[in-house]
Ligand code: SF4
Protein backbone atom coordinates (compact mmCIF):
# COMPACT_ATOMS: atom_id res chain seq x y z
CA UNK A 415 0.00 0.00 0.00
CA UNK A 416 1.28 3.43 -0.97
CA UNK A 417 1.47 5.62 2.12
CA UNK A 418 3.67 8.41 0.75
CA UNK A 419 1.72 11.53 1.62
CA UNK A 420 0.52 14.27 -0.69
CA UNK A 421 0.13 17.89 0.45
CA UNK A 422 -3.51 18.71 -0.19
CA UNK A 423 -4.82 22.26 -0.15
CA UNK A 424 -8.46 21.41 -0.89
CA UNK A 425 -10.72 18.68 -2.25
CA UNK A 426 -14.07 19.84 -3.58
CA UNK A 427 -16.86 19.04 -6.01
CA UNK A 428 -18.40 17.56 -7.90
CA UNK A 429 -18.70 20.68 -10.02
CA UNK A 430 -17.94 21.27 -13.67
CA UNK A 431 -14.46 21.73 -15.06
CA UNK A 432 -14.38 25.39 -16.05
CA UNK A 433 -11.48 25.41 -18.50
CA UNK A 434 -9.79 23.73 -21.42
CA UNK A 435 -10.28 20.30 -22.92
CA UNK A 436 -12.81 19.08 -20.32
CA UNK A 437 -14.83 22.29 -20.06
CA UNK A 438 -18.34 21.65 -18.74
CA UNK A 439 -17.64 18.10 -17.55
CA UNK A 440 -18.44 17.05 -13.99
CA UNK A 441 -15.30 16.63 -11.90
CA UNK A 442 -13.96 16.49 -8.37
CA UNK A 443 -10.92 18.71 -7.82
CA UNK A 444 -7.93 17.72 -5.74
CA UNK A 445 -5.80 20.83 -5.33
CA UNK A 446 -2.29 20.25 -4.03
CA UNK A 447 -0.17 22.79 -2.15
CA UNK A 448 3.11 24.24 -3.35
CA UNK A 449 4.46 25.59 -6.62
CA UNK A 450 7.89 26.13 -8.17
CA UNK A 451 6.58 29.25 -9.97
CA UNK A 452 5.39 32.65 -8.73
CA UNK A 453 3.25 34.02 -11.56
CA UNK A 454 2.41 37.70 -11.21
CA UNK A 455 -1.31 37.02 -11.73
CA UNK A 456 -1.61 33.67 -9.91
CA UNK A 457 -5.25 33.12 -8.90
CA UNK A 458 -4.52 30.25 -6.48
CA UNK A 459 -1.98 31.89 -4.16
CA UNK A 460 -3.55 30.00 -1.26
CA UNK A 461 -2.06 26.88 -2.88
CA UNK A 462 1.27 28.53 -3.75
CA UNK A 463 2.43 30.92 -1.06
CA UNK A 464 4.13 29.03 1.76
CA UNK A 465 2.49 31.45 4.21
CA UNK A 466 -0.55 29.20 3.70
CA UNK A 467 1.27 25.89 4.08
CA UNK A 468 -0.46 25.20 7.39
CA UNK A 469 -3.60 24.72 5.24
CA UNK A 470 -1.89 22.02 3.17
CA UNK A 471 -2.66 18.70 4.79
CA UNK A 472 -0.46 15.63 4.27
CA UNK A 473 -2.83 12.90 3.09
CA UNK A 474 -2.27 9.37 1.86
CA UNK A 475 -3.69 8.26 -1.50
CA UNK A 476 -6.26 6.14 0.36
CA UNK A 477 -7.43 9.11 2.45
CA UNK A 478 -7.76 11.26 -0.64
CA UNK A 479 -9.69 8.59 -2.55
CA UNK A 480 -12.02 8.10 0.41
CA UNK A 481 -12.85 11.80 0.28
CA UNK A 482 -13.28 11.73 -3.52
CA UNK A 483 -15.60 8.73 -3.27
CA UNK A 484 -17.75 10.40 -0.63
CA UNK A 485 -18.06 13.55 -2.72
CA UNK A 486 -18.83 11.65 -5.92
CA UNK A 487 -21.33 9.32 -4.23
CA UNK A 488 -19.07 6.38 -5.20
CA UNK A 489 -19.93 6.98 -8.88
CA UNK A 490 -16.71 7.24 -10.89
CA UNK A 491 -16.02 10.50 -12.69
CA UNK A 492 -12.99 12.54 -13.69
CA UNK A 493 -10.74 13.74 -10.88
CA UNK A 494 -8.89 16.97 -11.73
CA UNK A 495 -5.49 17.28 -10.12
CA UNK A 496 -4.49 20.91 -9.87
CA UNK A 497 -2.45 23.24 -7.68
CA UNK A 498 -0.18 25.05 -7.27
CA UNK A 499 1.90 22.70 -9.39
CA UNK A 500 0.61 19.15 -8.77
CA UNK A 501 3.70 17.76 -10.54
CA UNK A 502 5.78 18.44 -7.41
CA UNK A 503 3.66 15.94 -5.45
CA UNK A 504 3.96 12.14 -5.56
CA UNK A 505 0.61 11.48 -7.29
CA UNK A 506 1.36 8.15 -9.01
CA UNK A 507 -0.05 6.06 -6.15
CA UNK A 508 -3.28 8.08 -6.03
CA UNK A 509 -3.81 7.68 -9.77
CA UNK A 510 -3.22 3.91 -9.57
CA UNK A 511 -5.64 3.56 -6.69
CA UNK A 512 -8.38 5.70 -8.26
CA UNK A 513 -8.15 4.05 -11.66
CA UNK A 514 -8.76 0.69 -10.05
CA UNK A 515 -12.06 2.11 -8.80
CA UNK A 516 -12.96 3.38 -12.30
CA UNK A 517 -12.07 7.04 -11.79
CA UNK A 518 -10.39 9.01 -14.56
CA UNK A 519 -7.58 11.46 -13.87
CA UNK A 520 -6.79 14.80 -15.46
CA UNK A 521 -3.85 16.93 -14.39
CA UNK A 522 -2.91 20.50 -15.15
CA UNK A 523 0.63 21.77 -14.73
CA UNK A 524 2.79 24.53 -16.18
CA UNK A 525 5.15 21.94 -17.66
CA UNK A 526 8.23 22.66 -15.58
CA UNK A 527 8.58 19.16 -14.10
CA UNK A 528 7.97 15.87 -15.95
CA UNK A 529 6.92 12.76 -14.05
CA UNK A 530 6.85 9.15 -15.24
CA UNK A 531 3.33 8.77 -13.80
CA UNK A 532 2.04 11.32 -16.36
CA UNK A 533 1.68 8.29 -18.64
CA UNK A 534 -1.16 6.99 -16.45
CA UNK A 535 -3.24 10.16 -16.84
CA UNK A 536 -6.37 10.27 -18.99
CA UNK A 537 -5.84 13.96 -19.72
CA UNK A 538 -2.62 15.95 -19.32
CA UNK A 539 -2.97 19.71 -19.73
CA UNK A 540 0.29 21.60 -20.04
CA UNK A 541 -0.20 25.27 -19.40
CA UNK A 542 3.15 26.99 -20.01
CA UNK A 543 3.17 30.51 -18.63
CA UNK A 544 3.40 33.47 -21.03
CA UNK A 545 5.60 36.56 -20.56
CA UNK A 546 3.04 38.51 -18.51
CA UNK A 547 3.43 35.93 -15.73
CA UNK A 548 7.02 37.08 -15.18
CA UNK A 549 8.16 33.45 -15.55
CA UNK A 550 10.57 32.14 -18.19
CA UNK A 551 9.71 28.89 -20.00
CA UNK A 552 12.25 26.10 -19.92
CA UNK A 553 11.52 24.62 -23.36
CA UNK A 554 13.48 21.47 -22.62
CA UNK A 555 11.37 20.75 -19.53
CA UNK A 556 8.19 21.44 -21.47
CA UNK A 557 9.30 18.98 -24.17
CA UNK A 558 9.97 16.36 -21.47
CA UNK A 559 6.42 16.86 -20.16
CA UNK A 560 4.95 16.46 -23.66
CA UNK A 561 6.92 13.22 -24.08
CA UNK A 562 5.85 11.93 -20.66
CA UNK A 563 2.23 11.54 -21.83
CA UNK A 564 1.23 7.90 -22.29
CA UNK A 565 -0.27 6.30 -25.39
CA UNK A 566 -3.80 6.73 -24.03
CA UNK A 567 -3.22 10.16 -22.47
CA UNK A 568 -5.09 12.99 -24.16
CA UNK A 569 -2.60 15.87 -24.30
CA UNK A 570 -3.71 19.49 -24.39
CA UNK A 571 -1.72 22.71 -24.35
CA UNK A 572 -3.28 25.78 -22.78
CA UNK A 573 -2.03 29.36 -22.70
CA UNK A 574 -3.54 32.12 -20.60
CA UNK A 575 -3.39 35.41 -22.50
CA UNK A 576 -3.36 38.92 -21.11
CA UNK A 577 -1.72 40.91 -23.92
CA UNK A 578 -0.05 40.90 -27.35
CA UNK A 579 3.20 39.46 -25.99
CA UNK A 580 1.30 36.56 -24.50
CA UNK A 581 -0.49 36.00 -27.78
CA UNK A 582 2.86 35.94 -29.63
CA UNK A 583 4.03 33.36 -27.08
CA UNK A 584 0.93 31.25 -27.78
CA UNK A 585 1.78 31.35 -31.49
CA UNK A 586 5.27 30.15 -30.64
CA UNK A 587 3.72 27.22 -28.76
CA UNK A 588 1.45 26.50 -31.74
CA UNK A 589 4.42 26.44 -34.11
CA UNK A 590 6.47 24.20 -31.82
CA UNK A 591 3.59 21.77 -31.31
CA UNK A 592 1.41 21.98 -34.43
CA UNK A 593 -0.09 18.51 -33.87
CA UNK A 594 -1.34 19.19 -30.33
CA UNK A 595 -4.63 20.81 -29.45
CA UNK A 596 -4.10 24.33 -28.15
CA UNK A 597 -6.50 26.18 -25.85
CA UNK A 598 -6.30 29.95 -25.48
CA UNK A 599 -7.88 31.53 -22.44
CA UNK A 600 -8.20 35.22 -21.64
CA UNK A 601 -6.57 35.95 -18.29
CA UNK A 602 -8.45 37.03 -15.19
CA UNK A 603 -7.29 40.61 -14.55
CA UNK A 604 -9.01 40.59 -11.18
CA UNK A 605 -7.68 37.52 -9.34
CA UNK A 606 -8.58 37.20 -5.68
CA UNK A 607 -6.14 37.95 -2.88
CA UNK A 608 -5.14 34.63 -1.23
CA UNK A 609 -7.27 35.31 1.83
CA UNK A 610 -10.20 36.67 -0.15
CA UNK A 611 -12.98 34.33 -1.26
CA UNK A 612 -15.18 36.42 -3.45
CA UNK A 613 -13.43 39.40 -5.03
CA UNK A 614 -15.46 41.08 -7.75
CA UNK A 615 -14.87 39.91 -11.33
CA UNK A 616 -14.47 42.25 -14.28
CA UNK A 617 -16.97 40.33 -16.45
CA UNK A 618 -17.09 43.00 -19.18
CA UNK A 619 -13.29 43.04 -19.29
CA UNK A 620 -13.16 39.25 -19.70
CA UNK A 621 -15.69 39.42 -22.56
CA UNK A 622 -13.74 42.26 -24.21
CA UNK A 623 -10.68 40.06 -24.09
CA UNK A 624 -12.62 37.10 -25.53
CA UNK A 625 -13.68 39.25 -28.49
CA UNK A 626 -10.13 40.49 -28.99
CA UNK A 627 -8.69 36.98 -28.84
CA UNK A 628 -11.29 35.56 -31.25
CA UNK A 629 -10.53 38.41 -33.62
CA UNK A 630 -6.78 37.72 -33.47
CA UNK A 631 -7.20 33.97 -33.97
CA UNK A 632 -9.58 34.33 -36.91
CA UNK A 633 -7.60 37.15 -38.55
CA UNK A 634 -4.35 35.19 -38.23
CA UNK A 635 -6.05 31.97 -39.41
CA UNK A 636 -4.88 30.20 -36.25
CA UNK A 637 -7.68 27.68 -36.75
CA UNK A 638 -5.97 25.00 -34.68
CA UNK A 639 -6.64 27.05 -31.53
CA UNK A 640 -9.71 26.78 -29.32
CA UNK A 641 -10.70 29.99 -27.51
CA UNK A 642 -12.50 29.52 -24.20
CA UNK A 643 -13.10 31.64 -21.12
CA UNK A 644 -12.76 30.43 -17.52
CA UNK A 645 -16.36 29.33 -17.19
CA UNK A 646 -16.28 28.97 -13.42
CA UNK A 647 -15.14 32.59 -13.08
CA UNK A 648 -18.13 33.71 -15.16
CA UNK A 649 -20.50 31.56 -13.11
CA UNK A 650 -19.13 31.97 -9.61
CA UNK A 651 -16.65 34.85 -9.76
CA UNK A 652 -13.64 34.17 -7.54
CA UNK A 653 -15.63 32.11 -5.06
CA UNK A 654 -13.66 29.04 -3.97
CA UNK A 655 -14.77 25.42 -3.62
CA UNK A 656 -17.46 25.45 -6.34
CA UNK B 657 -20.97 18.86 -60.95
CA UNK B 658 -23.69 19.11 -58.36
CA UNK B 659 -25.90 22.08 -59.18
CA UNK B 660 -28.85 21.28 -56.94
CA UNK B 661 -29.36 24.48 -55.00
CA UNK B 662 -29.43 24.98 -51.25
CA UNK B 663 -31.50 27.71 -49.61
CA UNK B 664 -28.99 29.79 -47.68
CA UNK B 665 -30.02 32.29 -45.04
CA UNK B 666 -26.53 33.50 -44.14
CA UNK B 667 -22.85 32.59 -44.40
CA UNK B 668 -20.58 34.21 -41.84
CA UNK B 669 -17.35 33.85 -39.94
CA UNK B 670 -14.82 32.77 -39.16
CA UNK B 671 -15.84 33.07 -35.56
CA UNK B 672 -15.83 30.52 -32.77
CA UNK B 673 -18.45 27.82 -32.36
CA UNK B 674 -20.38 28.91 -29.28
CA UNK B 675 -22.03 25.63 -28.26
CA UNK B 676 -21.60 21.94 -27.72
CA UNK B 677 -18.86 19.56 -28.78
CA UNK B 678 -16.86 22.13 -30.77
CA UNK B 679 -17.23 25.03 -28.34
CA UNK B 680 -14.47 27.60 -28.81
CA UNK B 681 -13.24 26.25 -32.16
CA UNK B 682 -12.94 28.55 -35.18
CA UNK B 683 -15.65 27.90 -37.73
CA UNK B 684 -17.51 29.38 -40.67
CA UNK B 685 -21.28 29.07 -40.37
CA UNK B 686 -23.57 28.23 -43.26
CA UNK B 687 -27.12 28.79 -42.05
CA UNK B 688 -29.83 27.33 -44.25
CA UNK B 689 -33.42 28.56 -44.46
CA UNK B 690 -36.50 26.59 -43.50
CA UNK B 691 -37.52 24.32 -40.65
CA UNK B 692 -40.09 21.58 -40.07
CA UNK B 693 -40.41 22.69 -36.41
CA UNK B 694 -41.76 25.83 -34.75
CA UNK B 695 -40.19 25.89 -31.30
CA UNK B 696 -41.75 28.39 -28.93
CA UNK B 697 -38.34 29.85 -28.06
CA UNK B 698 -36.63 29.59 -31.46
CA UNK B 699 -33.75 32.08 -31.61
CA UNK B 700 -33.29 31.86 -35.40
CA UNK B 701 -36.78 32.70 -36.61
CA UNK B 702 -35.21 34.59 -39.52
CA UNK B 703 -34.14 31.17 -40.79
CA UNK B 704 -37.45 29.47 -39.94
CA UNK B 705 -40.40 31.74 -40.56
CA UNK B 706 -41.37 31.69 -44.24
CA UNK B 707 -42.12 35.41 -43.98
CA UNK B 708 -38.33 35.74 -44.31
CA UNK B 709 -37.92 33.34 -47.21
CA UNK B 710 -37.00 36.17 -49.56
CA UNK B 711 -33.77 36.33 -47.55
CA UNK B 712 -33.02 32.68 -48.28
CA UNK B 713 -30.91 32.55 -51.41
CA UNK B 714 -30.70 29.46 -53.61
CA UNK B 715 -26.98 28.72 -53.98
CA UNK B 716 -25.07 25.88 -55.59
CA UNK B 717 -22.50 23.95 -53.54
CA UNK B 718 -19.74 25.62 -55.61
CA UNK B 719 -21.07 29.11 -54.86
CA UNK B 720 -21.27 28.33 -51.14
CA UNK B 721 -17.75 26.88 -51.05
CA UNK B 722 -16.41 29.94 -52.88
CA UNK B 723 -17.86 32.14 -50.15
CA UNK B 724 -16.53 29.84 -47.40
CA UNK B 725 -13.06 29.88 -48.94
CA UNK B 726 -13.03 33.67 -49.19
CA UNK B 727 -14.08 34.00 -45.55
CA UNK B 728 -11.57 31.43 -44.34
CA UNK B 729 -8.73 32.85 -46.44
CA UNK B 730 -8.55 29.47 -48.25
CA UNK B 731 -7.28 27.86 -45.03
CA UNK B 732 -9.41 24.80 -44.24
CA UNK B 733 -11.35 24.82 -40.99
CA UNK B 734 -14.64 23.39 -39.72
CA UNK B 735 -17.79 24.53 -41.51
CA UNK B 736 -20.86 24.50 -39.24
CA UNK B 737 -24.10 23.73 -41.07
CA UNK B 738 -27.03 25.08 -39.11
CA UNK B 739 -30.52 26.47 -39.66
CA UNK B 740 -33.43 26.30 -39.42
CA UNK B 741 -33.15 22.57 -39.93
CA UNK B 742 -30.26 22.00 -42.34
CA UNK B 743 -31.39 18.39 -42.80
CA UNK B 744 -34.20 19.54 -45.09
CA UNK B 745 -31.62 20.86 -47.58
CA UNK B 746 -29.62 18.74 -50.07
CA UNK B 747 -26.20 19.23 -48.42
CA UNK B 748 -24.42 16.05 -49.57
CA UNK B 749 -22.84 17.73 -52.61
CA UNK B 750 -21.54 20.66 -50.56
CA UNK B 751 -19.95 18.31 -48.01
CA UNK B 752 -18.29 16.27 -50.78
CA UNK B 753 -16.93 19.38 -52.43
CA UNK B 754 -15.65 20.98 -49.24
CA UNK B 755 -14.02 17.81 -47.94
CA UNK B 756 -12.00 17.57 -51.15
CA UNK B 757 -10.57 20.99 -50.24
CA UNK B 758 -9.71 19.83 -46.72
CA UNK B 759 -12.64 21.44 -44.91
CA UNK B 760 -14.38 19.62 -42.09
CA UNK B 761 -18.16 19.64 -41.68
CA UNK B 762 -20.30 19.77 -38.56
CA UNK B 763 -24.09 19.80 -38.68
CA UNK B 764 -26.68 20.50 -36.05
CA UNK B 765 -30.26 19.36 -36.41
CA UNK B 766 -33.15 18.49 -34.12
CA UNK B 767 -33.12 14.90 -35.36
CA UNK B 768 -36.46 14.83 -37.15
CA UNK B 769 -35.08 13.90 -40.60
CA UNK B 770 -32.23 11.44 -41.28
CA UNK B 771 -30.10 11.78 -44.42
CA UNK B 772 -27.68 9.29 -45.91
CA UNK B 773 -25.08 12.08 -46.28
CA UNK B 774 -24.92 12.39 -42.45
CA UNK B 775 -22.31 9.62 -42.73
CA UNK B 776 -19.90 12.06 -44.40
CA UNK B 777 -20.01 14.55 -41.54
CA UNK B 778 -17.12 14.99 -39.14
CA UNK B 779 -19.46 16.01 -36.34
CA UNK B 780 -23.22 15.39 -36.14
CA UNK B 781 -25.01 17.14 -33.30
CA UNK B 782 -28.55 15.97 -32.67
CA UNK B 783 -30.46 18.45 -30.59
CA UNK B 784 -33.90 16.97 -29.88
CA UNK B 785 -36.30 19.57 -28.56
CA UNK B 786 -37.57 19.31 -24.96
CA UNK B 787 -41.19 19.85 -23.83
CA UNK B 788 -40.85 23.63 -23.36
CA UNK B 789 -40.36 23.98 -27.12
CA UNK B 790 -43.95 22.83 -27.69
CA UNK B 791 -42.65 20.15 -30.09
CA UNK B 792 -43.07 16.40 -29.70
CA UNK B 793 -40.07 14.12 -30.31
CA UNK B 794 -40.45 11.34 -32.86
CA UNK B 795 -38.17 8.79 -31.19
CA UNK B 796 -38.05 6.60 -34.28
CA UNK B 797 -36.78 9.49 -36.41
CA UNK B 798 -34.22 10.40 -33.77
CA UNK B 799 -32.98 6.80 -33.74
CA UNK B 800 -32.66 6.91 -37.55
CA UNK B 801 -30.53 10.05 -37.25
CA UNK B 802 -28.27 8.42 -34.64
CA UNK B 803 -27.83 5.43 -36.95
CA UNK B 804 -27.11 7.65 -39.96
CA UNK B 805 -23.78 8.80 -38.46
CA UNK B 806 -20.79 7.30 -40.29
CA UNK B 807 -17.91 5.34 -38.72
CA UNK B 808 -15.78 8.50 -38.52
CA UNK B 809 -18.61 10.84 -37.54
CA UNK B 810 -18.36 12.20 -34.00
CA UNK B 811 -21.92 12.07 -32.66
CA UNK B 812 -23.12 14.42 -29.93
CA UNK B 813 -26.53 14.85 -28.35
CA UNK B 814 -27.50 18.27 -27.07
CA UNK B 815 -30.54 19.35 -25.10
CA UNK B 816 -31.50 22.94 -24.39
CA UNK B 817 -33.02 23.22 -20.93
CA UNK B 818 -35.44 25.80 -19.61
CA UNK B 819 -37.13 23.98 -16.72
CA UNK B 820 -37.57 20.79 -14.73
CA UNK B 821 -39.60 19.09 -17.46
CA UNK B 822 -36.84 19.76 -19.94
CA UNK B 823 -34.30 18.36 -17.53
CA UNK B 824 -36.39 15.19 -17.10
CA UNK B 825 -36.46 14.93 -20.90
CA UNK B 826 -32.65 15.22 -21.00
CA UNK B 827 -32.41 12.35 -18.52
CA UNK B 828 -34.66 10.30 -20.80
CA UNK B 829 -32.24 11.00 -23.67
CA UNK B 830 -29.31 10.01 -21.42
CA UNK B 831 -30.98 6.71 -20.54
CA UNK B 832 -31.85 5.94 -24.18
CA UNK B 833 -28.33 6.77 -25.38
CA UNK B 834 -25.99 6.07 -22.45
CA UNK B 835 -22.96 5.62 -24.75
CA UNK B 836 -23.28 8.99 -26.51
CA UNK B 837 -21.90 12.26 -25.24
CA UNK B 838 -24.66 14.53 -23.99
CA UNK B 839 -24.45 18.31 -23.80
CA UNK B 840 -26.87 20.27 -21.64
CA UNK B 841 -27.33 23.94 -22.36
CA UNK B 842 -29.43 26.45 -20.44
CA UNK B 843 -31.97 28.07 -22.76
CA UNK B 844 -31.90 31.72 -23.74
CA UNK B 845 -35.02 33.20 -22.15
CA UNK B 846 -34.56 36.39 -24.12
CA UNK B 847 -34.29 35.33 -27.79
CA UNK B 848 -34.34 38.12 -30.36
CA UNK B 849 -37.36 38.88 -32.51
CA UNK B 850 -36.63 37.78 -36.10
CA UNK B 851 -36.12 41.37 -37.28
CA UNK B 852 -34.14 42.41 -34.22
CA UNK B 853 -30.36 42.18 -34.23
CA UNK B 854 -29.30 43.00 -30.73
CA UNK B 855 -31.97 42.41 -28.11
CA UNK B 856 -30.70 42.62 -24.55
CA UNK B 857 -29.59 39.35 -22.96
CA UNK B 858 -30.50 38.31 -19.43
CA UNK B 859 -26.92 37.39 -18.52
CA UNK B 860 -27.66 36.97 -14.80
CA UNK B 861 -30.59 34.72 -15.68
CA UNK B 862 -28.40 32.52 -17.88
CA UNK B 863 -25.80 32.21 -15.11
CA UNK B 864 -28.53 31.37 -12.57
CA UNK B 865 -29.68 28.62 -14.88
CA UNK B 866 -26.09 27.35 -15.32
CA UNK B 867 -25.75 27.08 -11.54
CA UNK B 868 -29.10 25.28 -11.26
CA UNK B 869 -28.21 22.85 -14.03
CA UNK B 870 -24.75 22.10 -12.60
CA UNK B 871 -26.40 21.49 -9.23
CA UNK B 872 -28.94 19.08 -10.74
CA UNK B 873 -26.33 17.17 -12.75
CA UNK B 874 -23.95 16.78 -9.82
CA UNK B 875 -26.70 15.94 -7.31
CA UNK B 876 -28.17 13.32 -9.65
CA UNK B 877 -24.68 11.96 -10.48
CA UNK B 878 -25.37 12.50 -14.19
CA UNK B 879 -21.62 12.55 -14.78
CA UNK B 880 -21.93 11.65 -18.46
CA UNK B 881 -23.39 15.09 -19.17
CA UNK B 882 -21.41 18.18 -20.13
CA UNK B 883 -22.95 21.49 -19.06
CA UNK B 884 -22.13 24.48 -21.25
CA UNK B 885 -23.69 27.87 -21.90
CA UNK B 886 -24.16 29.43 -25.34
CA UNK B 887 -20.83 31.20 -25.36
CA UNK B 888 -21.65 33.47 -28.31
CA UNK B 889 -24.70 34.78 -26.45
CA UNK B 890 -22.52 35.69 -23.48
CA UNK B 891 -19.96 37.36 -25.73
CA UNK B 892 -22.15 39.06 -28.32
CA UNK B 893 -25.69 38.93 -26.94
CA UNK B 894 -28.17 38.32 -29.74
CA UNK B 895 -26.06 40.11 -32.35
CA UNK B 896 -26.11 38.18 -35.64
CA UNK B 897 -23.25 37.31 -37.98
CA UNK B 898 -20.51 37.07 -35.34
S1 SF4 C 1 2.21 28.08 -12.07
FE1 SF4 C 1 0.01 28.27 -11.57
S2 SF4 C 1 -0.13 27.89 -9.35
FE2 SF4 C 1 2.05 28.29 -9.81
S3 SF4 C 1 2.30 30.52 -9.43
FE3 SF4 C 1 1.83 30.25 -11.64
S4 SF4 C 1 -0.44 30.47 -11.81
FE4 SF4 C 1 0.07 30.12 -9.60
Ligand code: SF4
Nearest residue numbers: 691693694695698740
Ligand atom coordinates in the same frame (compact mmCIF):
# COMPACT_ATOMS: atom_id res chain seq x y z
S1 SF4 D 1 -35.80 23.24 -34.60
FE1 SF4 D 1 -34.32 24.92 -34.26
S2 SF4 D 1 -34.56 26.29 -36.05
FE2 SF4 D 1 -36.36 24.92 -36.02
S3 SF4 D 1 -37.93 26.11 -34.88
FE3 SF4 D 1 -36.86 24.81 -33.37
S4 SF4 D 1 -35.19 26.12 -32.53
FE4 SF4 D 1 -35.93 27.10 -34.46
